[in-house]
Amino acid sequence: MNAIEQKFARLSTDNAPGQEVRLRAEGSQPQAKGENLPGTPVDFSHGDVNDSAFAPTPGSLEAFVDGVHRGGEQAYTEYRGGAALRERVAAHLSTFTGAPVSGDRELIITPGTQGALFLAIAATVTAGDKVAIVRPDYFANRKLVEFLGAEIVPVDMDYLGNDVRAGLDLGQLEAAFKSGAKTFLFSNPNNPAGVVYSKEEIAQIAALANQYGATVIADQLYSRLRYTGTEYTHLRATAMNPDNLITIMGPSKTESLSGYRLGVAFGAARLIDRMEKLQAIVSLRAPGYCQAVLTTWFEEPKGYMDTRIAQHQAIRDDLLKVLRGIEGVAARTPQAGSYLFPRLPKLSVPPLDFVRLLRQQAGVIVTPGTEFSPHSADSIRLNFSQNHQAAVQAIERTATLIERYRA
Amino acid sequence: MNAIEQKFARLSTDNAPGQEVRLRAEGSQPQAKGENLPGTPVDFSHGDVNDSAFAPTPGSLEAFVDGVHRGGEQAYTEYRGGAALRERVAAHLSTFTGAPVSGDRELIITPGTQGALFLAIAATVTAGDKVAIVRPDYFANRKLVEFLGAEIVPVDMDYLGNDVRAGLDLGQLEAAFKSGAKTFLFSNPNNPAGVVYSKEEIAQIAALANQYGATVIADQLYSRLRYTGTEYTHLRATAMNPDNLITIMGPSKTESLSGYRLGVAFGAARLIDRMEKLQAIVSLRAPGYCQAVLTTWFEEPKGYMDTRIAQHQAIRDDLLKVLRGIEGVAARTPQAGSYLFPRLPKLSVPPLDFVRLLRQQAGVIVTPGTEFSPHSADSIRLNFSQNHQAAVQAIERTATLIERYRA
Structure with missing residues (x-):
């Protein structure tokens, strides 16, 4: 393989969430045992945005249509997003995170948070750099760092061995910085484990980053969806x-x-400037008309988000009840977000085969744990933002298949 | 400057089209002569999509709204875009280009053609490679190649010295391939010059690329908008x-x-596969709901595109009449697309200052020629997809300022 073939060989999306339909009939199909299980198929690889589950927030389509009617000024914004919209969103984010954000200098609107992550990492990291990354964490983090020719320094998180703190190994994080890592990238709430970093962990991350002059990229995509009793600390509101x-x-x-x-990405103006320059050649801007939908963000009807969070919490609790009834399953209660990351008992088939059998025999799509950490082969990720009843039944079918394939 | 600072210093967007609103009050404002010229402001840096100029094609918003109502299947497509949609678009592109396209294996839907360009180049080029690029050509081409750490081998196009052929220097192209360039990137119709490569030029590009085993990325964004008498050759329908x-x-x-x-990008399946892997970490996918708008593409009402092309041709001709009345202006008649790239006579102020004065004194925004080639400082690019009358008056004001600042 030449250099570019090697580079892309590391970017496999074969098991990435959402790509299941691209999987071809593989040469070696796993040998199925027993009958298929009937029931409504559930795709836990992402949330269900249909009306039967969690539809887009009220007013979003209307905001989009208004944007189309505004015409050119909405279609062609600055690359970093429309100026008035940036001010509006920045005001909400200042309140939400507890630290000021300048819409003019410190915020960029991107095509999805995936776009924001790519731009943030590519604006910070270059070939040969070392980047500290949590295990487990969002599957694209590792691939992004590898694509840029940088080196990953893993930092373990013992989410199953903790319940108040997330369980980040702060000694490993310091060792990573000592070894020369100048960037630390983490999701909080953690994707896939659904855990939230404690106030002390966030304070320690801040202290270590300051001490070693490291840049931190904090992916807080799910930070609005927090369950009862969860205390959340915004890194940007610390020292x-x-x-x-x-x-x-x-x-x-x-x-x-x-x-x-x-x-959206917000923070250091010098990095936002770089991200805009890069956005100019990668995708130019977030879709002009879609940007208009951000006018509804943090402006949902009163009580709407509270209800939505309570609905997710109820699904979480019901799924955990089923999962914890399976001998040998370990599942930490998610404190935020819509992911469950149970560790399964030992099975008679390899983990990737079990994921395939689950899809074929039970109509249940999950994301294999190896997408998130090489140590997570025995775990599966479930996005439980689904129709409540269908999700519970899908997990019951999963439990049946775990018994069928138990080692 | 360290490595990453240098990398981003080359990505300046200060004079990029659409970024004019981000320009700060500069330290050294050019000294304006005379009074400001009244008139409807015209932003020639991009097309005007308002109802008073060229609104989006009929049915596009309805297709989007239908997509939102389809829910999850439209929101979450495969990373390369929805399967049925890819088949539909591929069928149109097969007919349009005269060579078959497989929607399943040979096509990817991207966030804008900028996204497609980035992915195509990043899937083909790696650090240290040589890439042949036309001068002048689309401003992001150069920046993309530089961002990837590759080396540009320029190939000149004498668009002003030709009228039937585009004017590509085929000797330089061969020399570039001989010197080790393995990728050739060009736009046809050319952006900014609006010229179309002749059948012979395309045949020569194909022959040279085949001879030297080079990959070609053909940006045909404007290839539907062709004026009377223009013959267009699709590279993919050649040898x-x-x-x-x-x-x-x-x-x-x-x-x-x-x-x-x-x-959309279409062609070699092995490269489309790489582009999808990269899209997975750069932006995941083109906006799910927006993809639905592609159902209207190549399915416009009968006669609609013919009328639209005729309207653009009429604007083109009227603008050329004004431009050719200015002593010392050289402007080749665009054969396709909506760009004019006139070379201005010698002025008493530097070209970038003239572009600023044009904005400040005449309400006319143009893109400076240096964005497209280091040799094009004395040219300006105009996207004439505008309200007809406003565009003509804006060019008349431009003519007035050229006289005012003539050297």
């Missing part, structure tokens, strides 16, 4: 040097607006 | 090795659908 921090959010998940593909 | 060719199009321009930010 962290703001000139070395980018925070990423977006209306894609909690608000079920992912079909509009919008994200 | 060019299809395994080394990516063609890029999109409904953004001719159809005034740029606010939806959609592009």
Whole structure:
């Protein structure tokens, strides 16, 4: 393989969420045992934005149509997004995170939070750099760092061995910085484990980053969807040097607006400037008309988000009840977000085969744990932003198949 | 400057089209002569998609709204775009270009044609490679190649010295391939010059690329908008090795659908596969709901596109009449697309200052020629997809200022 073939060989999307339909009939299909299980198919690889589950927030389509009618000024914004819209969103994010954001200098609107992540990392990291990354964490983080020719320094998070703190190994994080890592990238709430970093963990991250002059990229995509009793600390509202921090959010998940593909990154103006330059050659700008949907963000009807969070919490609790009834399953209660990341008992088939059998025999699509960490082969990720009843039944079918294939 | 600062210093967007609003009050404002000229402001840096000029094609908004109502299946497509939609678009592109396209294997839907360009180049080129690029050509081509750490080998196009052929220096192209360039990137119709490559030029590009085993990325964004008497040759319908060719199009321009930010790339399956892997970490997918608008592409009402092309041709002719009345202006008649790229006579102020004065004194925004080639400082690019009357009056004001600042 030549250099570019090697580069792309590391970017496999074969098991990436959402790509299941691209999977071809493989040469070696796993040997199925027993009959298929009837029931409504559930795709846990992403949230369900249909009316039967969690539809886009009210007013979003109307805001889009208004944007189309505004014409050219909405279609062609600055690359970093429309100026008035940036001010409006920045005001909400200042309140939400507890630290000021300048819409003029410190915020960029991107095509999805994936776009924001790519731009943030590519604006910070170059070939040969070392980047500290949590295990487990969002599957694209590793691929982004590898694509840029940088080196990953893993930092473990013992989410199953903790319940108050997320369980980040702060000693490993310091060792990573000592070894020369100048960037730390993490999601909070963590994707896939659904855990939230404690106030002390966030304070320690800030202290270490300041001490070693590291840049931190905090992916806070799910930070609005927090369950009862969860305390959340925004890194940007701590002693962290703001000139070395980018925070990423977006209306894609909690608000079920992912079909509009919008994200925002906010923080150090010098990095936002770079991100805009890069956006200019990567995608030019977030879709002009879609940007208009951001006018509804943090402006949902009173009580709407509280209801939505309570609905997710009820699904979480019911799924956990089923999962914890399966011998050998370990599942930490998600404190925020819509992901469950249970560790399964030992099975008689390899983990990727089990994921395939689950799809074929039970109509249940999950994302294999290896997408998130090489140590998570025995875990599966479930996005439980689904129709409540269908999700519970799908997990019951999953339980049946776990018994059928138990080692 | 460290490595990453240098990398971003080359990506300046200060004079990029659409970024004019970000320009700060500069330290050294050019000294204006005379009074400001009244008239409707015209932003020639991009097309005008308002109702008073060229509104989005009929049915586009309805197709979008239908997409939103389809829910999750439209919001979450495969990363390369919805399967049925890819088949539909591929059938149109097969007919349009005269060579078959497989929607399943050979086509990807991207966030804008800018997204397609980025992915195509990043899927083909890696650090240290040589890439042949036309001068003048689309401003992002150079920046994309530089961002990837590759080296530009320029190939000149004498568009002012030719009228039937585009004027590509085929000797320089061969020399570029001989010197090791393995990728050739060009727009046809050319942006900014509006010229179309002749059948012979395209045949020569194919022959040279085949001989040297080079990959060609053909940006055909404007290839639907062709004026009377223009013969157009699709590179992919020639003897060019299809395994080394990516063609890029999109409904953004001719159809005034740029606010939806959609592009497509089609060609070699091995490169489309890489582009999808990269899209997965750069932006995940083109906006789910926006993809639905592609159902209207190449399916416009009968006669609609003919009328639209005739309207553009009439504006082109009226603007050329004014421009050719200015002593010392050289302007080749665009054969396709909506760009004019006149060379101005010698002025008493530097070219970038003239562009600023034009904005400040005449309400006319143009893109400076240096964005397209270091040799084009004395040219300006005008996107004439505008309200007809406003465009003519804006060019008359431009003529007045040229006289005022003539050297």
